[in-house]
Amino acid sequence: MTDWLISIEGTPAGHQVALVLALMAAVLHALFGALQKGRHDPWLSRAAIDASYGVIAAPFALFVVPWPEPHMWPIFAGAFVIHAVYKVLQAMTYTRGAYTVVYPVVRGTGPLFTFAAAGVVFGEVYAPGQWAGLFLLTGGILGLAVWNLRRLEVGRESLGPALGFAAATGALVAAYTTYDAYGIRATANPFTFLAWFFLIDSLFIPAVTVRRWWGLAHEEVIPLLKRGILGAIVAYFSFGAIMLATRIDKVGQAATLRETSTVFAALIGWLVLREKVGPVRTALMAVIAAGAVLIEVAG
Secondary structure, three states: OHHHHHHOOOOHHHHHHHHHHHHHHHHHHHHHHHHHHOOOOHHHHHHHHHHHHHHHHHHHHHHHOOOOOOOHHHHHHHHHHHHHHHHHHHHHHHOOOOHHHHHHHHHHOHHHHHHHHHHHHHOOOOOHHHHHHHHHHHHHHHHHHHHHHHHOOOOHHHHHHHHHHHHHHHHHHHHHHHHHHHHHHOOOOHHHHHHHHHHHHOOHHHHHOHHHHHOOOHHHHHHHHHHHHHHHHHHHHHHHHHHHHHHHOOHHHHHHHHOOHHHHHHHHHHHOOOOOOHHHHHHHHHHHHHHHHHHHHHO
């Protein structure tokens, strides 16, 4: 598979594969966010997920994929720091706001920064129609946040800090997307980057949440571990898909298409978490989808 992926980099076939990978990442990323936001403490949910994907990644990193080249270790160190900050901000966001309120802000601030960063770092150029689609998609996502801000009644006292943390988290989304795209392109084998990334990235949150585990009720341990294993599997396919998409196609386009996860997040919030969606949010989700389609068609 590695040879095939490398062979389609920058080709029309690679573009089509990247499109499928980005949309798959969107669906799975929304599910991943819902898993972290569910009934458990978001810090513990994230710790269970990270520990699970670290355990799963270890044998692949150590015994299956090629060993990382020497220049990759500083890149892994940078990724560790960026993702650690991102996870702290994300957990602080989810502990303060309703999922369908804060998730659009997290995802809406990232695309603009990622498009711009991809132009600077990778020299990517986008058609005017794609920029129009980007603004349409971002406007729809942030429109969801504005609507939720005006209509929310429950938990409004913590909404201000939640939105602030959500915006900061969105900036880190753009940072890690661009940085990780650089990282996965810096190694000969993309699966080497993925395996070692998951192993190294798994260390931080479990380490800083040790004391929280002692306060967890015994009957909640097994359900939380099950959530962690499920989240780990989702994370592998979600993060792995978007990283492979940025390896074989344009970083900004793939990352922006992933932000259609806001639509799927709203559906999850409505169907699973029992949060209200309503006609206005539905219309805004249609705007987001239209922006994503325009980005693809105009390209």
